[in-house]
Amino acid sequence: MSGDVSRRDVLRGVAGLHLAGILGPFDRVLGFVTPGMRAEFGGGASTATTAADAAASPDAIAQDAGAALSQWVTVGADGVVAITVHKGDLGQGVRTGLAMIVAEELDADWSSVTVVQAPADGAYGNQGVGGSGSTTGSYTMLRNVGAAARLMLVETAAARWGIPAARCRTERGIVRSDDGREATYAALAVDAAKRTPPAADAVQLKNPSAFTLIGQPRPRVDNADVVTGRAQYALDPQRPGTRYAVISKSPFVGGRLRSFDDAAARAVPGVIDVVNLGSGVAVVGEHTWAALKGRAALDIEWDDRGNAALSTDSIMAAKAAALPEPAALDAPGARIVTSTLDLPFLAHATMEPMTCMAEVAGDRVTVWVGTQSPDSARRAAAQAAGVAEANATVHVMLMGGGFGRRGGTEWVREAVTLSKRLGAPIKLLYPRDEDMRTDNFRPASHHRLRGAVDGMGKIIAWQHHVASGGSGNGPNSGLAGQARPNYTVAGIDAQGFGVADPVSVGAWRSVSSSQLNPANEVLMDMLAAAAGQDPLAFRLANLTNNRLRGVLQLAAEKADWGRSLPPRHGRGIAACAGWGSYVAQVCELEVLGDGRVKVHRVVAAVDCGQAVNPLSVQAQIQGASVDGLSTALGAGITIDGGRVQERTFTDYVWFRMADTPSIEVHVVTGKSSSPGGIGEVGYPAMPAAVMNAVYAATGVRVTRLPIQPGDLVAAGAPTAEPTRSSTAVPTMAPTTAPTEVPPTAPPTAAPPRPTDGPDGTTSTVFLPFGGTGRP
């Protein structure tokens, strides 16, 4: 290995990131690293071992560069603290946040921490990424990891000095005694590594009030690699003799291969092989371009398996038909509201499509893959290679987005199978159209919403019946549980009806909450209108949870809730509770004369308890808000003729720079000392806030997403004013010149004054990104 590697790369080698195989090309990529940087990073370490080796033989490792205090923490002679993170990073920031948790209890100097990515290995416990659980599920365990390593260092110092450990304290990588002696972690680490790790009950965790790192904004540890192109995703490692593969799968939903002629594909210069993998036909080439041209030249006959007539209309009709006719609401004298809502299939459309690099050599298989499920990737790799699982190594690479998609292993099996067959390392890439049409979509759903308020504005009936993918029918089905609202309502009738989807469906950011919460928040808005109440006031009057109350009030206050807007502009509010966290979003938008919607501003408030890294919390809410806007106003998967119609980002339309409004995120510091999940909770309220804002702007209730311009025009949204050109759409927040509320908008009561914050504490608001930058 050359000395021209960054500090992080050095530590990867030292602590055994199993990345030895990919360090070679770094020499070329990092040819620009200066001598000064080298000195700063203290390069030169060269021991490439496994993490297990490091843990088993600390002395041997210590001679070179570091002492392993546990499988999680290695302290180098240069003071660099390598913290192993056991979860993969798909953009949620766990490589930073989880390391912060360990570093906090370890009292490490954050500037000397480097992060090591664990390979798939049961020794690290649950490595799965999903359910917003990476931080919540690891928090206490990783605090213990840090505290245990700290105790080993303290006891080592105390023994050297002949004093009780109680007379020692730690601070930023140094142990100090009460009589003025001090020793760096680096100086203690080799001896500390020889100690028996303390029992869990011997470890004392910090009082959260003593935190110096948890709760502080810290930029991502991977930023420097990302902005210089060094960051390693699955197809970035270099191995000699690598071949490049792409795949072609059935364009028909549920279809399969009938026959194919690969003569033309094989005639493409650079094509090496064409392989029927069962799951599809793979073309392998000397480079990706040859493989892609070979794929285009394949002559394949697909069996539609009777699905050629399948369409979005037929699928949604089947869902609507699955709902039984509801009983009449027993609500004499009440005002009854009723509506339906259709939500589409959604693709994950990760920026990096499905990819995997695999190398089968003898009785071993090595895989480089971005995965939300390292253990299943390892199993799949071993099975496909026909080797023992112990002989399968899975390097968990950075993921170019996941959102639930990367729990799958099909691409792992395919890459390993190809590598075994060709006797060469394989980089398998799903072309964009393949990635999109073979996705496991967020299920489509049909919601029937009914409710009633009495003459006093009290909710006396709440009915949410939903037909979606999944199993189980009726009030006790899994869907029904989540169809219950966040609010305290009487007369709840929440029922789910599972309708098997003809397309492959799966987990998508926030899973069924992405369907049920928007429907509930629209129904809540309808009831507020029926009661003649302000949507915010109505929500606050019908909830008991103070954290939910807190985010609603804070978002409303920051969004200037209640301030008048120009005609055809509107604000909508909605909230979501889940994963131990609370989010409210206010959307301010304008419905143009042609029915298009221009979003001007989003204000979000989030209470996730103990925010480990507020910068990541804010990023997740910003990103989930963009997802919510995109799926409310642009993106949806449709089926026609048995085929998924969308192919890429130009027809599965996600928000881009010009579409994206100012998105302010206000993070609440509440009383809860434990962290809530943050990856998903920012999505489910956002589409509802959009729909409610459209109603506020036009008086039209949205009945399907994504909103089509024609839907609003057909539903009677006010037409264009002659004074405003619909092409001159302001991208900044509108001016605040007071204007009359349009007559079609719902009655707007003066909003209640927000209190100081949730649970009566003062809410702390920091880093409110204005979003539109500097003038």
Add this chain to the structure above:
Amino acid sequence: MARHVFQVNGQPREVDAPDDMPLLWVLRDLIGLTGTKFGCGEGGCGACTVLVDGAAAQSCQVSVADVHGSDVTTIEGLSVTGDHPLQRSWMAEDVPQCGYCQAGQIMGAAALLAKSPRPSDADIDAAMAGHVCRCGTYVRIRAAIHRAAEEVRS
């Protein structure tokens, strides 16, 4: 198959490749510069953006024959030590989430700043229209572009 000669990040390169081979795959598969990413392969997402003779180009839409004799800059060559104003501002604003699109975003922004040192929000909207960020980091990208522009001015 033909021999193509051009510069990448200031260094002369010669590759044997089919004339129609997109620059993206030449960079990634033949030269080993993997900082440039594949997103869609048809010019619809901007993930593969590089500079060709100083102008932003989607490298999946430019063939190796097109760049014959040209000067190509990839994310690896944007600066010698990773301290281009945009690289610094991207870190200061903590822009990346998954990070996959960011090389393309930064190269797009670099082309913008080279020709408009004081871009307005509308300039940014126009220049970045070809880029998708599936994580939704646009707010921070915008802030980072403004920050870099300010730094260059002062």
